[in-house]
Amino acid sequence: MLSEYKHPYVTVDLLLFSVIDGQLAINLTVRDEEPFKDMYALPGSFIRENESAEGAVERLLSDKLELSGQIYTEQLMTFSDVNRDPRERVISIAYIGIIPDKAMVNVPWMKWFTIQSSNVGSYKLCQVDGDESFICTCLGFDHDKMLEIAIDRLRGKIDYTDIIFKFLKDSKQFTAGTLREIYQSVTGQEINRGNFTKYQMNTYMEHGLIKKTGSISIGRGRPADTYSYIGGDRLWIKY
Amino acid sequence: MLSEYKHPYVTVDLLLFSVIDGQLAINLTVRDEEPFKDMYALPGSFIRENESAEGAVERLLSDKLELSGQIYTEQLMTFSDVNRDPRERVISIAYIGIIPDKAMVNVPWMKWFTIQSSNVGSYKLCQVDGDESFICTCLGFDHDKMLEIAIDRLRGKIDYTDIIFKFLKDSKQFTAGTLREIYQSVTGQEINRGNFTKYQMNTYMEHGLIKKTGSISIGRGRPADTYSYIGGDRLWIKY
DNA sequence: CCAAAAGTGTTGCTATTACACCCATGG
DNA sequence: CCATGGGTGTAATAGCAACACTTTTGG
Numbered sequence: 001m002l003s004e005y006k007h008p009y010v011t012v013d014l015l016l017f018s019v020i021d022g023q024l025a026i027n028l029t030v031r032d033e034e035p036f037k038d039m040y041a042l043p044g045s046f047i048r049e050n051e052s053a054e055g056a057v058e059r060l061l062s063d064k065l066e067l068s069g070q071i072y073t074e075q076l077m078t079f080s081d082v083n084r085d086p087r088e089r090v091i092s093i094a095y096i097g098i099i100p101d102k103a104m105v106n107v108p109w110m111k112w113f114t115i116q117s118s119n120v121g122s123y124k125l126c127q128v129d130g131d132e133s134f135i136c137t138c139l140g141f142d143h144d145k146m147l148e149i150a151i152d153r154l155r156g157k158i159d160y161t162d163i164i165f166k167f168l169k170d171s172k173q174f175t176a177g178t179l180r181e182i183y184q185s186v187t188g189q190e191i192n193r194g195n196f197t198k199y200q201m202n203t204y205m206e207h208g209l210i211k212k213t214g215s216i217s218i219g220r221g222r223p224a225d226t227y228s229y230i231g232g233d234r235l236w237i238k239y
Numbered sequence: 240m241l242s243e244y245k246h247p248y249v250t251v252d253l254l255l256f257s258v259i260d261g262q263l264a265i266n267l268t269v270r271d272e273e274p275f276k277d278m279y280a281l282p283g284s285f286i287r288e289n290e291s292a293e294g295a296v297e298r299l300l301s302d303k304l305e306l307s308g309q310i311y312t313e314q315l316m317t318f319s320d321v322n323r324d325p326r327e328r329v330i331s332i333a334y335i336g337i338i339p340d341k342a343m344v345n346v347p348w349m350k351w352f353t354i355q356s357s358n359v360g361s362y363k364l365c366q367v368d369g370d371e372s373f374i375c376t377c378l379g380f381d382h383d384k385m386l387e388i389a390i391d392r393l394r395g396k397i398d399y400t401d402i403i404f405k406f407l408k409d410s411k412q413f414t415a416g417t418l419r420e421i422y423q424s425v426t427g428q429e430i431n432r433g434n435f436t437k438y439q440m441n442t443y444m445e446h447g448l449i450k451k452t453g454s455i456s457i458g459r460g461r462p463a464d465t466y467s468y469i470g471g472d473r474l475w476i477k478y
Numbered sequence: 479c480c481a482a483a484a485g486t487g488t489t490g491c492t493a494t495t496a497c498a499c500c501c502a503t504g505g
Numbered sequence: 506c507c508a509t510g511g512g513t514g515t516a517a518t519a520g521c522a523a524c525a526c527t528t529t530t531g532g
Contacts (some may be wrong), residue, residue, distance in 0.1 A: 002327055003285040007246035012328055048241040049328060053319035078317045078332050080292035088241055089288060091249055093317050153496070175513075199513065221510025222502040416484075434522065436485065460483025461529040 001112065008080075013044040013143070015076065015150040016065070016097040016105070019167050019185045020128055023114040026147065027065070027105055028125075028139070035086045036140030040125075042147075043110065043220070044092065044238040053093045061097070066107050072166040075099045076150050084142045092145045097155065102175065103232045117188045123147065158186050162209055165229045175217050175224040176201050199210040201227065241257065247319075249298040251295045252382065254285040254315065254389045255304070255344070258406050258424040259367055262353040263393070266304070266344055267364075267378070267388065274325045274362055275379030279364075281386075282349065283331065292470040294331045300336070303345050311405040312336045323381045326359045333385045337405040341367065354390065362386065378401055397425050410468035414456050415440050417464075428472050440466065 016027040028040040045060040047053055053075070060217040061067045084090065099105070102112050128214035138144060157163050167182045168174050177196040183200075184190055191200075195232035204210045216223035254267040267279040273394070284299040300306045315333040321327065338344070339447055341351050352364035379385060397403050406421045407413050415436040422439075423429055429440075443449045448470035455462035 002248055002329070005285055005287050008249055008286065008288075009241055010247055046244055047247065047319070047330075048244050048318070048322060049247075052321055053317065053330070070426075075313055079294065080332065082289060082291055082294075090241070091286075091292070092317065115504075129383055151522085192496070193511080194513075195499080197515095199494080208532055218531085219510080220504060222512075224400060385480085414484085431522065431524085432484080433486075433524080437487095438521075457530075458483080459531060461485075463484055 005077065006089075009054075009085075009088055010047045011059060011090055011092045012047060012053050013042040013092050013094045014057060014073075014097055015062055015094060015146060016067075017100065017150075017154065017167075018099050018101050018112070019182050020112060020114055022181055022185050023116070024151070024185050024188070025102065025112045025114045026125070026126060027110050027112055029064075029109050029111070039138070039140040040111070040113075041092075041140035042143045047093075047166065047214050053095075055095070057095045064107075064108060065105050067099070071097055071099060072163070076146065078141055079146065092151070096150050098163065100167055100169040100171075113195045115138060115147075123151070126190065138234055143183075144166075154188050155211060162229075162231050165209070165231070169228065173213060173215075173217075173226050173228065175226055177224060179227075199230040200226055207231075240419035248324075249286045249292075250329055250331045251286060251299060252281040252282045252331050252333045252385065253290050253296060253299055253304075253312075253336055254281060254333060254385060255338065256340050256384050256389075256393065256406075257341050257351070258421050259341050259351060259353055261376070261420055261424050262355070263390070263424050263427070264341065264351045264353045264367060265364070266341075266351055267351050267367075268348050268350070269377055277380040278377070279352075279383045282332075286332075293336075294338070296329065302355070303346075304344050304349060306343055310336055310338060311313055311402070315385065318381055318385065320381065331380075333389070339406055339408040339410075347366065354386075357392075360379060362390070394426055397422065401468075404448070404468045407468065412452060412454075412456075412465050414463040414465055414476045416463060427471070448469075 018027070019210055027043070029043050031037055031039055031041050043060060043064050044057050044063065047056045047124070048059075051059065054073070057073055061073075073095050074180065078091065078093045078098050080091045084092070105112075107185055112128040114128055114206050116124040116126060121142060138146065154163065164182055164186070167186075168178070177193075179198045179201070180191065180193065201210070204227075205212075210227045210229050213226045213228050215226055217226050249333060254349060257264050257266070264280070268282050270276055270278055270280050270350065282299060282303050284295050284303065286295045287298075290298065293312070296312055300310055300312075305313065306327045312334050314334050317330065317332045319330045323331070342477055344351075351367040352384050353367055355363040398420065403418065403421055403425070404410055406425075407417070416432075418440070419432065420436070441451070443466075444451075449466045449468050452465045452467050
């Protein structure tokens, strides 16, 4: 015995993001039991004896979300308020996850909600593909707070890391326009098209994150240069 | 019972920083029992049933470090590798703390070590006031990793938050030179004196973090304008 | 009077922004 | 042939870094 105190439960909670129709979106599940029954909340799981928090997140991704393959995740922060779960003392380690396509989550109990920045510090969640398209203003537990912090983190990191590329459906073949749409969806603000193509794409290239493929993409309007993400795991720190 | 799995121990570990003689320094304690007996490690404590992680950190500060009053702390991240403690399964939530003066810690079991950036990703720790002034290259548990991450965090945040002011011995009366010394100690690189006074101090003022007191500080050379920190709790996000 | 420490000004460079112009395609 | 989307150029501006010069004190 290292300490005489009762051990808390420890869980991981996952904030899985994607971009849907030009808007940042989060994947939620409706709670089917108390507490917070019938409210939406983040998917989560208890950490088992023989796994790390990262391991629990991986298991959560494959078991509850039925997502296979490599999914980008990073730790957000840990929430430990004594009464954050009304039943028992539960400490939760929150993780951010990013997937490029909402269709990758293919289980009926998970729903996508687009995130609209309304007032400062609060968001409107609007269900995607919902027959009802209802608006959700409040999540179970302290998941509202987690969401706020996670969005701040995403917005902060999009300028000096390579997380933007985790949203790409095809990271080996994409255009500046595609990347710009993601950028705008995450930050919630418009960025000049010409400048993005010239400077942002150029900076990515200078840092060895992407390269031009040489081929072009066809569609409406002038064909666009396509790029390929080659930037392994390393971060890109500006300057 | 919410889950059938054995609960892990949960602790907080504290990375308490200060600036000593123009160098970033960290407060460590020598371990008096296994594992890692006689090695240096971060001070830590188990989280009790009725307290949050923040509460445990406060208790750690007052009980083990005998620090009273308001100390700046922030969560770093959580470490959950299954075997990070060889005895039992222990998850640790690491916190960063900052105090302005090494003399505030006044217990014999805590020692200060200045941090010298040597190669990339590794640091040399050199004991302060040590009769021996020995060099420590390795800490117990995964505390080396925690230290690395914490230093990165400090260096990253010093440019766009107000943590620099937490190092000030007297936040109501300080000079640009004092602040510049802290800046250089934390980042480990020199910054031009004139520019710091002109631009950095000006930017702090424009963001309402500090104001000129009107009085001047005397000493060798031309008296310096003094400033006062007025920036409450809020962060300062550049631009 | 001189060294030390501090405030302030100048200059050039770089990054960012806004905007304009032209290009290549599909319908 | 024209709307649409994409590449590229230009000019103005803002920020940053290096450096020089001046100011005010203590010894």
